[in-house]
Amino acid sequence: xxLGMLNPTIYATxxxxxxxxxxxxxGLEADEVxxxxxxxxxxxxxxxxxSGSTLExxxxxxxxxxxxxxxxxSALGSEAAPVEFSMKGSVPESAPSEAAxxxxxxxxxxxxxxxxxxxxxxxxxxx
Numbered sequence: 345x346x347l348g349m350l351n352p353t354i355y356a357t358x359x360x361x362x363x364x365x366x367x368x369x370x371g372l373e374a375d376e377v378x379x380x381x382x383x384x385x386x387x388x389x390x391x392x393x394x395s396g397s398t399l400e401x402x403x404x405x406x407x408x409x410x411x412x413x414x415x416x417x418s419a420l421g422s423e424a425a426p427v428e429f430s431m432k433g434s435v436p437e438s439a440p441s442e443a444a445x446x447x448x449x450x451x452x453x454x455x456x457x458x459x460x461x462x463x464x465x466x467x468x469x470x471x
Contacts, residue, residue: 349403358397365391365399388414 354366366380383391393399395416402409 349401349408350405352401352403355400356391356393356397357400358392358394365393 351369352366353364353368356363356365364380365383367376368380372380388394388397393414395414397414399412399414400409401412
């Protein structure tokens with residue numbers, strides 16, 4: 345499958361130092377946008393991200409966060425292993441399916457499960 349980000353923020357931790365290497369979204373100054381756009385075209389080594397560094401990647405618009413541990417493998421990119429990078433890891437158990445989520449929402453809206461306060465029109469649903 346594919347992984348896509350809408351509004352990513354990427355932090356790099358190298359030798360204990362944390363830096364933002366990419367960010368997008370509202371509230372950025374013009375010089376920040378220019379710097380992050382420039383960083384997006386650089387290699388990890390140009391950003392001082394090397395073996396042992398950790399990338400923390402998040403996308404608040406999707407409630408998505410992941411960590412990537414960067415490790416060097418000198419065999420990659422050689423004639424014996426022509427690929428230039430590889431990714432390994434595990435995927436956590438998936439979130440409940442959309443149908444299951446809808447069933448939970450519908451159950452929560454059943455009249456027997458709600459308590460209405462007539463004075464303000466707010467419906468409290470037990471969780």
